[in-house]
Amino acid sequence: MANQVAFDNIKLRSLSTVSLGETPWKVADARLVLEDGSVLKAKSFGASGTQVGEVVFNTSMTGYQEILTDPSYAGQFVLLTYPQVGNTGVSFDDEESRQCFLAGLMIRNLSISASHWRGSESLGEYLCRKNIMGIYDVDTRALTRKLIKKGSLIGVLSTDKSKTNEELLEMSHSWSIVGVDMIDCVSCKSPYEWVDETDSEWEFNSKGGDGSTFNIVAYDFGIKLNILKRLVSYGCKITVVPSTWPASETLKMNPDGVFLSNGPGDPSAVPHIVETVKEILGKVPVFGICMGHQLISTALGGKSFKMKFGHHGGNQPVRNLRNNHVEISSQNHNFAIDPASLPKGVEVTHVNLNDGTCAGIAYPALNAMSIQYHPEASPGPHDSDYVFKEFTEMMKKNKHSA
Numbered sequence: 148m149a150n151q152v153a154f155d156n157i158k159l160r161s162l163s164t165v166s167l168g169e170t171p172w173k174v175a176d177a178r179l180v181l182e183d184g185s186v187l188k189a190k191s192f193g194a195s196g197t198q199v200g201e202v203v204f205n206t207s208m209t210g211y212q213e214i215l216t217d218p219s220y221a222g223q224f225v226l227l228t229y230p231q232v233g234n235t236g237v238s239f240d241d242e243e244s245r246q247c248f249l250a251g252l253m254i255r256n257l258s259i260s261a262s263h264w265r266g267s268e269s270l271g272e273y274l275c276r277k278n279i280m281g282i283y284d285v286d287t288r289a290l291t292r293k294l295i296k297k298g299s300l301i302g303v304l305s306t307d308k309s310k311t312n313e314e315l316l317e318m319s320h321s322w323s324i325v326g327v328d329m330i331d332c333v334s335c336k337s338p339y340e341w342v343d344e345t346d347s348e349w350e351f352n353s354k355g356g357d358g359s360t361f362n363i364v365a366y367d368f369g370i371k372l373n374i375l376k377r378l379v380s381y382g383c384k385i386t387v388v389p390s391t392w393p394a395s396e397t398l399k400m401n402p403d404g405v406f407l408s409n410g411p412g413d414p415s416a417v418p419h420i421v422e423t424v425k426e427i428l429g430k431v432p433v434f435g436i437c438m439g440h441q442l443i444s445t446a447l448g449g450k451s452f453k454m455k456f457g458h459h460g461g462n463q464p465v466r467n468l469r470n471n472h473v474e475i476s477s478q479n480h481n482f483a484i485d486p487a488s489l490p491k492g493v494e495v496t497h498v499n500l501n502d503g504t505c506a507g508i509a510y511p512a513l514n515a516m517s518i519q520y521h522p523e524a525s526p527g528p529h530d531s532d533y534v535f536k537e538f539t540e541m542m543k544k545n546k547h548s549a
């Protein structure tokens with residue numbers, strides 16, 4: 148009987164399924180025109196219109212909704228190499244931010260039916276509601292091979308029949324993600340206290356902390372919610388502040404530590420934030436993830452560069468040079484820090500094993516540490532969760548030595 152009730156609940160909460168053969172989403176023809184002049188035909192299942200962005204490929208096999216809501220994808224089209232997408236629809240609990248900031252989604256096949264006990268709507272309905280373009284019937288394998296060969300390409304996606312291919316090509320040539328401040332449009336506008344509403348059933352680990360609490364200020368450059376959740380799990384009480392929040396205000400709050408989040412775009416395009424980071428470094432322990440890592444490294448004197456096609460996926464191998472352990476990590480970045488540009492005193496703590504790029508640094512003298520990838524793993528493996536613990540240990544040590 149109890150099983151029957153549970154089953155009925157699941158049925159009630161699951162998405163309605165549709166029979167094969169029907170097309171349960173609105174289909175329109177779409178074109179993707181790339182900056183190299185190639186034109187790809189596809190079917191649109193999300194918002195209609197014309198959108199420009201940089202095309203990057205992501206090799207994750209799960210977690211398309213977390214990818215869609217990762218603000219670091221602002222200005223980018225995400226092509227998923229996993230071929231069948233949409234079978235679990237979307238569910239409210241899986242959002243990584245308040246909005247989808249990416250330019251659009253490109254997939255091979257869209258599941259004809261979607262079902263999940265927490266599901267609230269289909270992927271197509273979701274994209275339409277969020278006004279995000281999505282296309283399927285794309286030869287994602289061929290396009291990925293092109294991106295690997297040529298590097299990330301600017302593309303223009305359009306459902307507008309009145310626009311010629313030449314006009315779309317022209318649009319692709321007049322847009323760039325390099326040198327543009329993309330953080331400003333994704334950051335929160337005023338500070339707020341983070342209240343964690345995560346049900347304990349979603350803790351993949353027992354609570355990570357040892358009962359200590361830490362007051363931290365988290366700079367929101369496009370922060371992913373699971374980072375906040377993991378920090379809470381390790382005992383942090385968090386005040387989230389906008390990217391323009393002055394260092395002097397942060398220091399007045401007397402935090403145990405400062406966290407610098409992930410975020411979209413080019414780290415060299417936000418020198419005002421680098422100045423803020425410079426003012427904070429050395430005064431309190433600082434931890435950065437992805438964009439946060441790039442900004443700490445830049446503030447220390449390092450230089451960033453644009454990678455050929457970046458790292459996007461949940462299967463990137465990283466070596467922790469301190470203990471020689473290899474982690475399988477979740478990553479999403481197109482820029483990286485040149486380790487040769489880092490000053491003496493900075494230790495490269497992690498390297499990406501696919502291409503040897505810098506994946507993490509530490510500057511113990513200034514109580515600073517950062518990693519280029521995503522320990523919150525949303526989506527992705529949890530191997531790197533220990534990094535949150537290292538941040539709390541750094542804050543604890545600093546508190547006791549004060």
Ligand SMILES: NC(=O)CC[C@H](N)C(=O)O
Pocket residue numbers: 219408409410411412413414436437438439479480481482483
């Ligand atoms: N996830 C991130 O923070 C990305 C950082 C930066 N936008 C890059 O592409 O390298």
